[in-house]
Amino acid sequence: MVAGNVRAGGSAAKLGRLKSVSRSENINRAIAAYDALQQYFYKKNSKLFLEEYPNQSDNPYSYVWPFTQAMAGTIDLFGIRNGRIGAEYADDVQDRLDALELYWNPNKDPKGYDSYVRPPYGGGGDIFYDDNEWIGLELIQLYRMTGDQQFLGRARQIFDLVVHGWDDDPSHPKPGGVFWTQAPWSDDRNTVSNAPGAELGLHLYQLTDDNERKQYYLSWSKRMYDWVNEYLQAPNELYWDHVNIDGTITKWIFTYNQGTMIGVNVLLYEITEEESYLTEAEKIADRALEYFGKENRLFEEDMAFSAIFFKNLLLLQKVKNNPKYLKAMQKYANEIWQNARDPETNLINRDDGPTHLLQQSAFVQINASLAWVRPDYVNLA
Secondary structure: OOOOOOOOOOOHHHHOOOOOOOHHHHHHHHHHHHHHHHHHOEEOOOOEEOOEEOOOOOOOOOOHHHHHHHHHHHHHHHOOOOOOOHHHHHHHHHHHHHHHHHHEEOOOOOOEEEOOOOOOOOOOOOEEHHHHHHHHHHHHHHHHHHOOHHHHHHHHHHHHHHHHOEOOOOOOOOOOOEEOEOOOOOOOEEHHHHHHHHHHHHHHHHOOOOHHHHHHHHHHHHHHHHHHHHHHEOOOOOEOOEEOOOOOEEOOOOHHHHHHHHHHHHHHHHHHOOHHHHHHHHHHHHHHHHHHOOOOHHHHOOHHHHHHHHHHHHHHHHHOOOHHHHHHHHHHHHHHHHHOEOOOOOOEOOOOOOEEHHHHHHHHHHHHHHOOOHHHHHHOO
């Protein structure tokens, strides 16, 4: 069981002036969004979630990627240290962990989480390395918050899976990199399958005593980081999305790819104490805030991508106290709360379609994380 106590640890102009929002208001927003998540998406008998509400999908439950973000929101609420508020979500975190195992595939080698829930609730699916990396990072956060070794053990298994996904065929253009998925229909090697993998490995380095294992985590993390920098960094110093098997690059620029590379640099700075990594993290953050601050880009971006970006800004805030990171995050949260929330249901929606589990979960994460105090950022992953 999860213990109830957490260890200490568009253009901007379109938004107008930053409304002053108290910590208690961010907490209330996070709780309101989470209560709506539980009311409209949660399936009590299985402990799983719908993909969307109203559900127009052929599937009765969500894929693992949206589930990981619902789990992240729950963990972020659990991490709020403000009276008993965080501790009240310990049972919900345990519910997420119970449901997570319904995606676990013990028959694959190496083992990992399938993209869809397995029998008896569903037919399973292919393994996506990024899905597993998000889970690994969430388990790292739980370990940092609770000290429970079970979370660290599974995170290590996931990292071994990620290493298994490395492209070791030297004949491929732009050789190396972790593939996005084991699915036969994709040979992409992505920023999102390498940067979060590097983050996971660097957290494991920090949490491991054995020198041989530490070097394993550090060397593989650096390898993933270096590959992304070599092949996927754009001239504007942000990061493109992926390398195709023929060596061509798909040049989408998403918030979460910038965020995870910020996070890798912060962790490398903590490990090596080399200022160049901190400088790089700040540079990526500045470039990203500038880029996504134009043409309403941030508010057109997938909210789940931006939740990951903002959490990595908090990792940077942990080591470099700069008010603009929290200011950007709070502006975004205010805009969504004011203009993309149904005040009757507290469901988040920016179009006429159903509300997606990803979006609702992302809003929980953003507001819950805003309610954390800076000394507790040491627990973030």
